[in-house]
Amino acid sequence: MTPIEAQRQLLYNELVFCQSIGCHEYTVKYGVQQFSSAISNDASLSSTSSTTLSPKPVVKLVSGNPVAYHGPSEYLGTSSGQQDATLVYEISRIPRSFTVDATTYGYEIDDLLPAVTDATQRAVILITGPDAPSELVCMVKSFRQTAVHITLTVETTTEY
Numbered sequence: 463m464t465p466i467e468a469q470r471q472l473l474y475n476e477l478v479f480c481q482s483i484g485c486h487e488y489t490v491k492y493g494v495q496q497f498s499s500a501i502s503n504d505a506s507l508s509s510t511s512s513t514t515l516s517p518k519p520v521v522k523l524v525s526g527n528p529v530a531y532h533g534p535s536e537y538l539g540t541s542s543g544q545q546d547a548t549l550v551y552e553i554s555r556i557p558r559s560f561t562v563d564a565t566t567y568g569y570e571i572d573d574l575l576p577a578v579t580d581a582t583q584r585a586v587i588l589i590t591g592p593d594a595p596s597e598l599v600c601m602v603k604s605f606r607q608t609a610v611h612i613t614l615t616v617e618t619t620t621e622y
Contacts (some may be wrong), residue, residue: 463562469610470560474567477517477555488521488591489514490553492574495599500581512588515556515569523593524615525550547620551589551600554613571607574614587616 463471480486493512497505526549557568575585587600600616607613 463560466609467560470557470568471562473555473610474517474557474560477519477557481517486518486520488518488589488594490519490521491515491588492576493586493588494576494578494583495586497582497584501584505582510586510588512586519553520555521551521553521589521591523549524552548617549594549598549620550603550615550617552613552615553587553589554611556612556614558607558609558611569612571605571612574612575602575605587614589616589618 477486491512491514493510495510496508498508499505526547556574559566559568559570559573561567574587578585585602587602589598589600590596598618598620600618603615603617605612605614
């Protein structure tokens with residue numbers, strides 16, 4: 463095992479431990495959504511295939527304000543009484559792949575951003591957590607990777 467792989471394994475083990483004691487409250491999945499036709503206002507979601515990141519990465523809300531109905535907010539809402547909020551999350555400390563005894567652990571950026579085959583599909587990140595009680599569908603804005611881990615910045619616009 464190389465020194466870099468040893469660092470990746472150390473990060474992985476740290477995340478497993480943190481998950482076992484409940485440190486990380488968010489569940490993160492990556493996958494592909496399939497639509498009935500080319501993605502547009504007329505297309506309907508047919509299916510979603512996804513894989514849950516394990517162990518759970520570190521997730522934090524970096525911008526936006528999830529609001530409760532009639533809760534404090536800078537937004538006044540629309541005439542329908544609904545509010546749109548754009549939320550940006552940072553998903554960090556996703557361990558890069560390493561191999562131990564012929565078993566591979568961790569992820570590479572191609573795993574997290576699967577290739578789509580046509581205009582009826584899109585790659586997504588799905589988040590559930592304390593300020594996301596129902597699954598949020600997020601699009602990747604950017605990513606950074608070091609020799610040891612990957613960080614994704616994702617964004618979603620949701621209606622309240």
